[in-house]
Amino acid sequence: MGTAYTPGLKVSPRTIVRKTRRLPLKGEVLVSQGEKVQPSTIVARTEIPGIMQTVRAGEQLGLEPQELRAALKVSVGDKVERGQVLAETRSFFGLFRSVVNSPVDGVVEMLSEHSGHIGIRLPATPIEVAAYIEGTVAEVIPEEGVVVETEAAMIQGIFGVGGERTGVIHMLVSSPDENLTEDMIKEEHAGKVVVGGSNVSGAALRKASAVGCAGIVAGAIIDRDLIDFLGYDIGVAITGQEDINITLIVTEGFGSIRMADRTFKLLSSLEGKMASINGATQIRAGVIRPEVIVPSTEEAAEKPVDLEQVLEIGSHIRAIREPYFGMLGTVTELPPEPVLIPSGSTVRVLKAKLSDGREVIIPRANVEIIAE
């Protein structure tokens, strides 16, 4: 296939970002089309019905299911409080009284003659969806949510953990091959999105979490450091729901890999600006990559246009698999015919001049385009 290479991740100083903000169940949309929103603006709200708690009333009173009705003190639809009597029996001329109390506050929803159970629905839980990015409501999806649109700088990472957060971008290193270490993180970085170069150490990640940084963006992380921080192994690449107080985004991969120049320069230019970040990653049909979004503050003369990335002679690429993993280069030749590679497979390849001067053959599947 002609497109058998990994399309590069989006790294753009100005692009149109559209974010669909949808409720998990139908509910109420609180904003209207054209309205300006901030990341924290609640755009839609709903209530998730509470869980129903089953009370085994028949069994507790020693009644057959069909006998329960006579003992009931409540009806379907009644509001009940914790401790309230739901059913009662009296025996031996009314001397002995057995009761079943409600274990929770809620509403009686079910009285079953098949099982002798009483179902009490707990109060609903309100669910709200925030705008997440600063922008304008471009579209209202009735009863479900909105699409928020903004012009922004956008950087996609390759992998992340942690959910949506906002914070001011702060560079902690001066070069894309500098590591982000524990000593660089100070109390004053609380609430910020701090940026490192090639690698963030496990100790730096823990310190950032301890001082309350909103997020970390770095080139790479050692697999073991991430697992130690999370306390468990990541088996399948679906992330974003971790119970952690910080969002981590790596732009290049696992190990220690210099951040792409373009990404580093763009992040540097955004120093001091408010960013919306999300570590959620899903690598499967419907790929989701982690992101840093910084809405543009000034109006642009023209609408931004995203150029499609095409693999051609002169394209800047990065190798994304051994033996050249992480190395940068320029495409010098694109042979149309499949070529035999050392593994023994015959695949489509390209020739590239690497930054160390070597000219090598790499399968097209093992490079990504980097716009410089």
Next chain:
Amino acid sequence: MDEVKSILATDCGSTTTKAILIEKQGDEYRLSVRGEAPTTVEAPFDDVTVGVVNAVREVEELSGRTILDGENHIMRPSRDGRVGVDIYLSTSSAGGGLQMTVAGVVKAMSAESAERAALGAGAIIIDVIAVDDGRKDYEKVRRIRELRPDMILMSGGTDGGTIKHLVEIAEMLYAADPKPRLGGGMRLPVIFAGNKDARDAVRDTLKDKVDLRIVDNLRPTLERENLGPAREAIHELFLQHVMQQAPGYGKLSSWTDAGIMSTPNAVGKIIQTIAEQFEINVLAVDIGGATTDVFSVFGGTFNRTVSANLGMSYSICNVLTESGVANIQRWVPFTVDEADLRNRLRNKMIRPTTIPHTLEDLRIEQAVAREALRLAFEHHKSLARTLMGVQQQRSVGDILDQQATGQTLVKMMELDMIVGSGGVLSHAPRNAESAYMMLDAYQPEGITMLAKDSIFMMPQLGVLSTVIPDAAAQVFERDCLIKFGHCIAPVGTAKSGDHVLTITMDGKEMRFTFGKLEVIPLGVGEKKEVTISPARGFDVGAGRGRQVTTTIEGGTVGVIVDTRGRPLNLPADHNQRIAKLCEWHQALGLQVKEE
């Protein structure tokens, strides 16, 4: 049906849509050409038929036959052999396949039967809920609510038995008020296949909450499983609900002559057809990027399992988590550092379309594949078993030969053929590599044919087998299957160098010693009558030390004699293990590293 001379079949996978054209040549059906195009279920196309039309266009170009009319409709029936086709069929696994939750009363009985029914119908099971599964009621309710499956299969109780627990499950579903994954406003389909006496109570409880279907009990008595009606209902609901919600499927469905079958369901059908037609026991595996499906037919009983998180790209790190680093390292024929291995696999996970460039990288990937195949097979064996809880009637003579219930049906010595498919097996640069991975992962016993699906056309042949079984079997045997050759693996163990067996072929005796892999060069289609005489303590199918006379068949690799012992034990010492792995690679003509 009039004589069918041309068949077009497509399989819409999550990434690629594959089309094949089968034509009758003389008396037999043969594969003519195949075409493929990217699947178009997602934006910007949002219409699966775009990919189908593109794949069919490639078939048109390669075959010279005009299949699509001016409006991109598939023309039927065929005219003068150059225009249109007689039948069009399709399968699909796009859109995440069919995701189900099953619920039963007893985890090891009705819930397990329900699990088998759902898996056999091609579903991915996202959870099994049972009254006795150890979770508290509110935990189960919360779980059911969170899952958002495509449908729920509910079972439990034998006909005429107590209905109390079934009502409890129904109440649990009522309490959870579950919503389907696709189609926001739709009610969730729930199939009830439990005690028939509980139907009214279940209906009363659930009628306002879900879209309830009632079918025959899948476990009418403890001794009998009746999975057919539940499987049919799942298939029907899959077509009605799941497929209709996926973009373009309504249109595609109207094009086909037999509805759209889910891909794993179709693969199951072809495996069953093959087992029946050739009267063999078969094991088949499809190892993908995210999941590994295992199918087996033993003594006519079909089973399928899917290990949803064992795969070679998206789920590769889960293989690492489940097997442990040491279990992967043990198959690598050179020293590989743990941290390096972990980072490599993580990088493969986040960039799933990359391919091994160096031979070292390929050997590492193939080591992971052995573990993924092994783990998925363990899972399969644990579910493909005889019914639990059955009271066996025995005579006095049987007492000494008692077998527990719930034993696995997968008996390696009785297995006739293993068919591998999926990227890492189908696209391994050398056939011997695929055969070797299957040998290590499955450890076949006795005499077993090893093969692969050449271009993964089992799904299309599966749906074809429901219409014209003979055509499906012919194409499977002649065009789909690439036989590597028989493997002869005696069961037993000994010291390195001890005599294990003698094979007599063409009047010549070949002696084999313990701890080796050797190849008898027999090519594709070459068959030989042989006598296999195992040493005392070794079994090749007739019992320890007992001779077997049979016909062996070669293939693209040859007949592999595996005297490494069963169970296969690798040397514990690191250097000795690597020396052995290198020796075995060389025996199969495989390099370990680049020169």
